Amino acid sequence: MELLSILDEQVELLVNTGQPDLLRFFDSLESHSITASEEISSLRAKYGLEREPLPQGYLDAAVNRVIERISHVLELSCGVFDKLRSRK
Numbered sequence: 001m002e003l004l005s006i007l008d009e010q011v012e013l014l015v016n017t018g019q020p021d022l023l024r025f026f027d028s029l030e031s032h033s034i035t036a037s038e039e040i041s042s043l044r045a046k047y048g049l050e051r052e053p054l055p056q057g058y059l060d061a062a063v064n065r066v067i068e069r070i071s072h073v074l075e076l077s078c079g080v081f082d083k084l085r086s087r088k
Contacts, residue, residue, distance in 0.1 A: 002032045023049050 006028040010020040026043055029035040044050050 003034055006032070006034075022047055 006025065009028070010025050014020050023044075026040050026049065030037055030040045
């Protein structure tokens with residue numbers, strides 16, 4: 001019965017907003033012990049819903065890789081990407 005309630009909530013969200021809430025869905029499956037925590041962790045990682053914050057410098061490194069890969073193709077000011085860097 002709990003699974004039906006969880007699915008009902010997600011269908012209602014899908015109808016009303018056009019999308020489900022995967023984070024809430026995974027939390028509900030885990031809190032009702034419908035799915036093992038290890039499987040939920042794997043699903044969160046697969047869909048980019050991990051709860052741990054990004055390690056320091058991770059975003060900056062990703063921005064640097066983007067700049068390196070596209071700077072020779074596009075003549076964009078790097079200032080656009082600087083806004084994505086973490087604030088120190």
